[in-house]
Amino acid sequence: ATLHRLWPEIEKVVKQEVAMAKLGVGESGTGWQLFAEDGEMRMYRREEEVDGMVVDPLKAVHVVKGITGRELCHYFFNPQYRYDWETTLEHMNVLETISEDTLIFHQTHKRIWPASQRDVVFWSHLRRLPNDQDRDGPDIWTVVNNSTEHPDHPANAGKCVRIFLTVCLLCQTRVDPPKAGAPVSRDDITCKITYCSVVNPGGWAPASVLRAVYKREYPKFLKRFTAYVKNQTKDKPIMY
Numbered sequence: 001a002t003l004h005r006l007w008p009e010i011e012k013v014v015k016q017e018v019a020m021a022k023l024g025v026g027e028s029g030t031g032w033q034l035f036a037e038d039g040e041m042r043m044y045r046r047e048e049e050v051d052g053m054v055v056d057p058l059k060a061v062h063v064v065k066g067i068t069g070r071e072l073c074h075y076f077f078n079p080q081y082r083y084d085w086e087t088t089l090e091h092m093n094v095l096e097t098i099s100e101d102t103l104i105f106h107q108t109h110k111r112i113w114p115a116s117q118r119d120v121v122f123w124s125h126l127r128r129l130p131n132d133q134d135r136d137g138p139d140i141w142t143v144v145n146n147s148t149e150h151p152d153h154p155a156n157a158g159k160c161v162r163i164f165l166t167v168c169l170l171c172q173t174r175v176d177p178p179k180a181g182a183p184v185s186r187d188d189i190t191c192k193i194t195y196c197s198v199v200n201p202g203g204w205a206p207a208s209v210l211r212a213v214y215k216r217e218y219p220k221f222l223k224r225f226t227a228y229v230k231n232q233t234k235d236k237p238i239m240y
């Protein structure tokens, strides 16, 4: 995939997004506003507008037991599972398989009244990263999704308003050593998840509608997705 036209952009965006995801939400002064909490899940946003449109950056942090970062990224990246966990998805299509870890998607999302229906074209890249905190710990895994153009789906050519997004799912796994001699079980595994997204809704949509949609949909998405991966992996060997 290093020879593909998108490779330089993918390298640049993945490095930027991973660096951003690793930054904590810091003290409350850094502009991140906690807007949803559920158990270990904390969702933050910054209120930002571009040309009068809400483009609030979102950062969610979550800690889940019993699954690894590789397993989370596997179920997030692979198209065959997406309809199982992405509730707002109406249609998904893989436009191009650049390599086994890089795909280009077209997706239409269900219309959310009163806004018009949205679609998105993005490249999606799955990447394993060395664990810079704990050298002999499991690797860090990430999936970065970033809007791109594709000749088969020009923006705003059909009924949907094209949205533009950058998304990063970053997963750091920790294994707490079991009693001497005992094999590692899923009870010994914890995964720290950081999910960052910036979505430009494309055409105009009322700020109140957009903020209500995100407040409702993002917590639902992260809870549903992590529960889905726990259920899919509970009786399978651990994938690190």
Ligand SMILES: CCCCCc1ccc(-c2ccc(S(=O)(=O)CCO)cc2)cc1CCc1ccccn1
Pocket: 086, 088, 107, 109, 110, 112, 115, 116, 118, 120, 145, 163, 165, 167, 197, 199, 201, 205, 209, 210, 213, 214, 217, 218, 221
């Ligand atoms: C008037 C509504 C306009 C925006 C609607 C919108 C925008 C973006 C997206 C979305 C969000 C996450 C991704 S992803 O992380 O890449 C995973 C692959 O699907 C891709 C698309 C979706 C939706 C529809 C509503 C909505 C908002 C959040 C979360 C879920 N659904």
